[in-house]
Amino acid sequence: MNKKIISGISGIFVAMLLGALIMALQGYQPFETYAALFSYSLGDFFSLATTLQNSVPLILTGLSASIAFASGPVNLGQPGQFLMGALFATIGGLYVDLPPILMVPFLILLAMLGGALWSGIAALLRQWFGMSEFITTLMLNMIADFFTYWAITYPFYDQAAFSPMTPLINKSGWLPEFGEFNSSVIVMLLAFAGVWFVFTRLTAGYEWRITGQNSLFARLGGCDINKNYMTVMLLTGALAGLAGGLVIMAGPHRFLKGIGANYAWDGVMIAMVANNGLIATVLYGLFFATLQTGALGMELITAVPSEFIQVLQAAIVLIIVAGREYLDIFMDRTAARRKAKERSA
């Protein structure tokens, strides 16, 4: 536990130092820039609420990737599953009108169905023909991208708009807001609690974890590998789809072109830095959301382009993961040395 915290914090520190160096070389003020970044994302009540809302899709796609990687399937299809979830929720919101108490759960289920459908295709291709989900999910991402683009350009096009987008979904499907806080955060927390319980406390989750670590052992121990594979793929697809649905229902209330672009690979990145741990995924998701929310403020105040954050994120991922393995070796060695000393004394 301590090791993880140390490697995480030191990794972030080194990456940000590297970022500061790059900024200084270009003639920016690194300290001012970081100050602007954090004050814009954490400084007051409103920005804190925005950061929390922005963390929802990051954490959900991150959980999707974490659970998939920890259980075996290399599901890299979060971007596509996100888009299909968003599209399903949007279509539901356009053509169905129920009282809000029924409408919100209905759209959430629809979004999860959309995501699960898209990951389910990859899962079936694997089950029937043995096609590796590693490549199929990537290709399905591209196909989902073009498919949703087509859907908002032709059949669900808003006549009044100038660029491809759908009309607004029915008001009953909008997630309620409590003051500044959007209730999408509550849905995300419920989803997290659910998957955390299943993953760490139920037999099913135990089987998934064992399969992820050693699928041969799991099979010999009596796990139904194929069934577990299918369940994990559907669940992780549903999580990514839920992320897409919540973005629509909480934010623009319509499907805009490029809506998933910002979250495309973030889920996979977060899962990798978190080493597929569920709680770590939530923490890194919050941190990445802080960076992304603050990026705008950074650009406004110190003129450092917000794209800088993308570079910083990738650097953080590489440095933390590389550092973690090195730190492990280093700490084991010092611990061994100390023990040897105690023995000899």
Added chain:
Amino acid sequence: MKILIGLINGMLTGATPILLAALGGTLTYYAGIFNIAMEGMMLGGAFFGVLGSYYFQSWEMGILAAIIGSLIMAIIFIFFSVVLKTDEFVTGIGLNLFALGATTYMLRQIFQVKGAFSGPGIVSIPAINIPFLKDIPILGEILSGQNLIVYIALLATIAIVYLVFKTPFGLRLRAAGYNAACLDTSGVRTSRIRIWSLLLCGVLCGLAGAYLSLGYVTLFSENMSAGRGWISLAAIILVNGSPWGIAIISLLFGFSDGFGLLLQQYIPSQFASMAPYVATLVALYVYSVREKKKKA
């Protein structure tokens, strides 16, 4: 006839970047590296290609800059995966995202634009007219007048076949992937062979990137590699790394690309653009079914 020639030319243009990137990837495939960073290397190459061509007003400098840009990405990959022994999958994904972020950031910083940079200042790579060949009816329109990089890709395929199967380096390269411990005990450092394979992969991906931004079109746009690195990875897996196999698969993908363009007259362009990705899925399907039969 015109349509057929157009289709074949479209096939060659679509195939070239995938072929070059896949040839680079196959070197690392033989060396036993799970290299998924072709996408990032290509993107780095495409950006630096435009940068070099724009500032020096010459396409030669563009190609050189593209190779350097792609090599920078390769060196980062080497630093993390070979030197620090970080997980190759994580390094690859991280590098692809780094390349995407860095090129977008530099696009904004250097050219002060968002999304895409194009302008009369970028010198594109010329097409080559081959004397005599160009005078042959029909065939001349295909064999001659292609972009310089298309010919380089063809030569690179032959060179890679020779390098991998006929030279001592090629033997060591294959040994590094086949049995690294055995190669180490015979006195050749595996890590050094792997570093060379990654550097060569960087050069080839740089050429692929230069073709994207200076040959195919004359501009740089955000994320312009658009999954071609992943398609080339699929191509390598489908033929188990064989360079001639890769050439054939690349032509198939190039064909689906050109076919998609042709289809745009009849169906919405979004569906036409899906063609190469659907083709990858179909190719993977054929491969998997064949593998299954082999096992049975």
